[in-house]
Amino acid sequence: MKRRCEEIAPTTAYERDAPLAHGGGRAGSRSAAARNRAGEPLQSAADSTMHQAPKAKPATRPAASAAPAWADPPRWATRLLAGGALAGIALGSVSTWVHYRVTSSHGAYTSFCNVNATINCDTVVTSPHGLLLGVPVSVWAVGFYLVLLGLALRAGAGASQRRDRARADTLAWALAGSSFSAYLAAISILVLKAVCLLCAGLYAVSLLALGAAWAQASPVGEAIRRVLERWNAVRRRPLLATAVAGTAVGVLALSGWLGAQTRLTREQVFRSSPQFYDWYTNRPIIDTPIDGGYAQGPQDAPIRLVEFSDFECPHCAQAHMTLKDLLPRYRDRVRFTYHHYPLSSDCNPSMQQRGHEHACRAAVAADCAAQAGRFAPYANLLFANQGALDDASLVSYAEQTDLDVAVFEQCMRSPAPLERISQDVQLAARLGIHSTPTFFLNNRRIEGNLTFQNWLFAFAVELDKG
Secondary structure (H helix, E strand, O other): OOOOHHHHOOOOHHHHOHHHHHOOOOOOOOOHHHHHHOOOOOOOHHHHHHHOOOOOOOOOOOOOOOOOOOOOOOHHHHHHHHHHHHHHHHHHHHHHHHHHHHHHOOOOOOOOOOOOOOEOHHHHHOOHHHEEOOEEHHHHHHHHHHHHHHHHHHHOOOOHHHHHHHHHHHHHHHHHHHHHHHHHHHHHHHHHOOEOHHHHHHHHHHHHHHHHHHHHOOOHHHHHHHHHHHHHHHHHOHHHHHHHHHHHHHHHHHHHHHHHHHHOOHHHHHHHOHHHHHHHHOOOEOOOOOOOOEEEOOOOOOEEEEEEEOOOOHHHHHHHHHHHHHHHHOHHHEEEEEEEOOOOOOOOOOOOOOOOOOHHHHHHHHHHHHHOOOHHHHHHHHHHOOOOOOHHHHHHHHHHOOOOHHHHHHHHHOOHHHHHHHHHHHHHHHOOOOOOOEEEEOOEEEEOOOOHHHHHHHHHHHHOOO
C-alpha cells in the first residue's frame, strides 16, 4: 500500500532547519569568500550549516488516536460482501412479500416455498417469532443488509482512516447479524419444527457476509481492537452512552406496549386493519355447542374458541403452533375446545376416500391421552411430528408424555375412542364442516388459519362488545 509521505517519513532535523541551508549563515559567520582569503578550506553553505548546532525544538508527539493503517483489503472480499448484501436485500424483500400475502389472505394463499409440513415458509413467517417489535423479521433483514451494503462500499473506498473504521464496523455488524440468524435458526428447528427456505437463504447469506467481512478486516485482531476502541469511546462519552441506554429502554418499553395488544379496542382494530375488521365482522354466526371435545379454560370465559382439526393436516399444525403461543396471553378470558375431524374415510363417513392415512389412528391416540389428562402435551407431539404417525411412533409419544404405556395400548385397542371421534364427526356434519382447520370464535365461523396478529385482532373485537 502506498501511503502519503507525511504518514511514513517523520520530519528530520535537516528539514526543520532548511531555511539555514538555503539562506545565508547566521550573524557573526563569515562568508565563503572571506574564508577562502584566509586560507581556510572552502565548504558549501550547506556544509557550514550542518556543523552548527541547530536550535532544539520540542519534539512533536504523535496523536494518541492515530493507528497504523491496514493493508488494502482483497477486492474479492469487498465484492463478495456487497454481493451478499444485495442477495440479502432480495431474499428479505421476497420474504416480506410472502409474509403480507399470507397474512392478508386469511389462510387462502399458500406460498410457493411450502414443500411439506417441515419445509414450510407459511409456518415460520406466520408464527409469533416471525415478528420483531410488531414488524416482520424480513423487513428488519432488508434494513440490516442495506446498512451492510453501505458499510461494504465505504470500507472499499475513501481515505485510509475512514476505510479502517468502516471495516471494523462492518465486522461488528456482520457478527451481530450472524448471531441473530443463528438464534432464528434455532427457533425454527427446535421450537417451530419447520424450516423456511427463504429464511434459510438469509441465514446462509449472513454467514457468507461474516466470512467476507472477516477477510476484509484482516488482520482480524486489529479489527477487534478497533471495535473495542469504538465501544470504549461510547462509554467515555456520557451523552452518547445515555442515548444508547435510552434507546435500549425505549425498545423494551415498545416491546411491553406491543405485548399489551391483548387489550386492543374494536376501534383500534378497525384503524389498524379495516380490511380484516370488515372480513371478520361479516363471518357467518352459527350456534355452536360448547359441550364435548377436549376443553381448557373457564366455562364462563368471554371468548369461546372451538376448533375442528386433523393431526395430519399441515395447516392445522400451523394453527396449533399459533394458538399455543396465543392462548396463554388470555388465560382465564378464553375457553378453548378441540374436536376431531380426521380427513379419512377410515373413521369419517363424509370422506369419499382414505385421504390422510394416519389421521384416524392419531385421533384415537390423542383421545387415549386425553382420558389420562395428557391431551395437550400429546397433541403437541402429534402436530410437531406429522411425518411419523405410525402406531410405533404413537406409543413412543405416550412414553414421552409420561403415560402408562400398557393402559395406553389397551385404550388404543378399545372401541371407546372411535365412538367419541364419531360424535365429533357427526357434530361437524351438523355444522356444515368440510375442511380443516375450521374454527368458531364466539360462534363466528372461520375456515382456515389466521396469523398471530389477526387472532389478536379477532379476540380484541370479541372482548370489546361496547
